[in-house]
Amino acid sequence: SVDGGATWLDISIGPVRGVVAAFANDPADPATVYAGTSNGVFVTPDGGATWTHINGPGDILALAVHPASGKIYVGAFGFGLWKTTDRGNTWIRLDNLAQEYVNAIATHPTEAGVVYAGTQQGVFKSTDGGETWTPLTGLVENEPIETLALDPTNPETLYAAGSILF
Numbered sequence: 001s002v003d004g005g006a007t008w009l010d011i012s013i014g015p016v017r018g019v020v021a022a023f024a025n026d027p028a029d030p031a032t033v034y035a036g037t038s039n040g041v042f043v044t045p046d047g048g049a050t051w052t053h054i055n056g057p058g059d060i061l062a063l064a065v066h067p068a069s070g071k072i073y074v075g076a077f078g079f080g081l082w083k084t085t086d087r088g089n090t091w092i093r094l095d096n097l098a099q100e101y102v103n104a105i106a107t108h109p110t111e112a113g114v115v116y117a118g119t120q121q122g123v124f125k126s127t128d129g130g131e132t133w134t135p136l137t138g139l140v141e142n143e144p145i146e147t148l149a150l151d152p153t154n155p156e157t158l159y160a161a162g163s164i165l166f
Helices: none
Strands: 020-026 029-037 040-044 052-054 060-065 072-076 080-084 092-094 102-107 115-119 122-126 145-151 154-162
Touching (some): 029 060, 040 060, 060 115, 072 102, 115 145, 122 145
Parallel strands (some): 020 060
Antiparallel strands (some): 020 029, 029 040, 060 072, 102 115
16 A cells, blocks of 8 residues: 555565565665565565565565665574575575574664564574574563564664564
C-alpha cells in the first residue's frame, strides 16, 4: 500500500513460489526493498515492479538492513545468521550464531555495530556488527523469540515477543 492501507497493489515476486517471511526497506533508498523468502533473498529497486534473486542463503526467516552501515543481515532456517556488506554479492556466516534459528533481527538506527538477534534460545546482542554475540538476560530462560523491535525515538528500548512473552 502506498496510501496507508486504503488500497493495495500486487507486487508478487515474479515466478517464485514459496513463503515471504520478511521485508526490509533500504534506508538509503526507500524504493529498494529486500524480501526474505523460502527461496532466498530478492530485491526490488523500484518499489516492487521488478524483482531479482540475489546470491545468498536460502529459507530466510528474518531480514534487516542496518540504517547506519547499509549491511544486510538475514536469519536462515537452520543455518544461523548471515550478513552482506556489498548488497548481496557475497555473504558471511556469523559463526557465533551458526547453530541458532534466527527468527528476528533488529538494528540500532545510528550505531553501525549494534545488532540484535531473536533466536530459539532468547535475544543476543552484538556491538561489533555480528562478529561476537552476548546473550541478554532478564527474559524467560530459553524463550523462543519471534519478533524484535527498537523504539525509534529511544533505541535503547528493545521490545521482544515470543510464544510466552508479549
